[in-house]
Structures are given as structure tokens and as C-alpha cells.
Amino acid sequence: MLKLLVFYGSYRRDRMGIRLADYLVRRLRDREHEVELIDAQAVGLPMLDRMYKEYRAGDAPINMEALATSIKQADGFIFVTGEYNWGIQPGLKNLTDHFLEEWFWRPAAIASYSAGRLAGVRAASSWHPTLSEMGMVTISSSLAVGPIADTLDVAGNSTGKAGASLDRAFLRFSADLEWWAEAARNQSAHVNRPY
Template sequence: MSLTVPVILGSVRSDRIGIRAARFLTAQLEARGHTAPLVDPAELRLPLLDRMFKEYPAGTAPEPLQRLAELYRRSDAFLVVSAEYNHGVPPALSNTLDHFLEEYYWRPSAICCYSAGQFGGVRAAMPLRAMLAELGMPSIPSLLPIPRLQKVITAEGAAIEPWLETSTKRFLDELAWYADALRERRQRGTPY
């Protein structure tokens, strides 16, 4: 069954390599027949969090927030692509996520973490798991860490290393399973 899975990128740096992973994952999701819009904070240029989307009077939220709220409400899952900044979550990602809350509820998330070095951003994934759970979109058990991203995915988003496609298949299979299960449960109602 087709899913809507926004791919939320976490970096706004001018020389960011994470865009490669976001392009790769978007293409992988679309090849499965899913809708996978890229949520890029560099393009959105969201303000630093002053008010959450829900705190704006109806119809007065900035246009990018309104557009994201509409996308998130019709989404089945979220795929977060995160770098590791000082062993933590990039500020642009935190800011992008923190504008919303109820829009995430009862939907799974998945974490793809990356780095230019050998650890693949996994130290950022752990605090990100806690954050995503608190936002109402707990992450699936598996991670997709990508070490040395610049050597594994082309600038256009094509995999160079065969292991990546194998790992990505399992990762996306797991995300789809959780998304299908939670969509079915949401249709029957939620606790609140």
C-alpha cells in the first residue's frame, strides 16, 4: 500500500553532504510507490522557534509552517536524515521538528544518520530517538547509519556501495511495516 513519508533533512550548511542521503532515500521510497516529499530547512527558512504552529491563530501561521502542517497531517511516517554535530542533533533539525507536535502523533519515524567519518552519525541518533518519541513519532528499532557518506552516495543521490542498498531495503521494509500497522490503528481511533 502506498505511503506518504516526508524525508526531513537536518542540515542547512552550504557544503552539506546529507542532501545526498536525502535524495537517495527519497528515490528509494518513490521506487516503492510511496510519496516522499523532501523537507529541507535550507529551502524552508523557518524562523527560530518562537511559537509552535498550533499557537498561531487559525490562518496566520507563516506559509511554510502551514504547508508543512498540511503535509504532516496526511503523512503515514517520517524519515529523518541527521548529521551529528558535537555528538548531538543539528540545530536546524531540532528547529524544524519543534514547530509541530500533534501533527506527528501516532506515526512512526525512522532515523538515517550520517557522517563524513567512520561512525555514521550514530551519536546523534540516540538523543534524536528520545526527541522523536517525545514528539509523538517514536522511531523504529533499526537505524540506517551511513559512514563516509561522501564516498557512499553520489551528489545526485545514487548509491556507490552495494551494502547501502541492502541495508536500505531492510530499513524501509521495517518502516513500511510500522507505518501500515499504525495507519490501521489510527483509522480505528487513537487514545486522544
């Protein structure tokens, strides 16, 4: 069993991407992993002023401290991202920027979505160098869901041909993440991290 965190970052009133986040949480739990959904809006961190590491021990806000603990204990991460004007969602980026060393030496996976046929892939492409700079290894498999309303229903269940395609793609996506997460966990158990 792996401990995995699924991050979701939309602050919009009519959030569609939560369908994909819910789908991933359920499917990963079906694979017998411990999975936690981290909704940036619910966590409610302010616009970045001070990173977690810039607080003295015990002085960070409670929600930041709790999230730092979850990140440090996780074996891997999944970032569910929409695309805003060809770019990264600001809510999700703001949440990730509050942390740095807490992310190191674990794999990250990217699942993108949009209301249209491009499925958020331009935002996904922007996340790769960002996550790498933050000390994560981004797996090569990704999920791109669009149009999201034709792929997942309001409960996050796959529907129609697009949903069947997502179900097939999920198998490779999850196997890739599991391989890297297990490899990183095993390496960390035997070798000290370089820094």
C-alpha cells in the same frame, strides 16, 4: 502506497547529507510510495518563537501552515541527520520543534551520516528520545552512512562496497518503516486516537 516525508536539516554551504536524503527519496519512490523531501533550509522557519499550535487558525506563516498540513497527512517520517559535536543538527531540531500534535501516532525512522566512520550514530541516538517525546514511534532499524563521500555520489547514487552495504541495509529499513506505517494507518482507521 504510503505518504512519507523525508526531513533534512543541514544549513551548511557544502552539504553532503543531501546525498542521503536524495537516495532515500528515490529508493522509497521506487517502492511506489508518495515521498516528499522537506529541506529545513528551504522551508526557512525562524528560530522557534511560537509553535504552530500557538497561532489562531489561519494566522500561522504560510510555510509553517503548508508544512503542518504535510505532516498531518503523512503516514510516516524519515529524519536524515548529521552529527554536530556529538549532537543533533540545530536546523532539523528547530524545524521539528515548531510542531507537536501534528507528529502524533505515526512512525519515524532515522538515517544518519558523517564524513567519518562513525556515520552520525551519536546524533541518531539523541533523536530517539526526542522523537518519542514528540509522539512518534521510532522504528528499530536505522541507516548509518559514513564516510558519506565513499558511499554516495553527488547525485545520491550508491557507490562501491559501502554503497552496496547501504543498498542491502535499506531493504530492512524500508520494510520496517512500511510495516509500522501501515499498522498505524490501519489502527487510526478503526480506533480513535487516545488523545
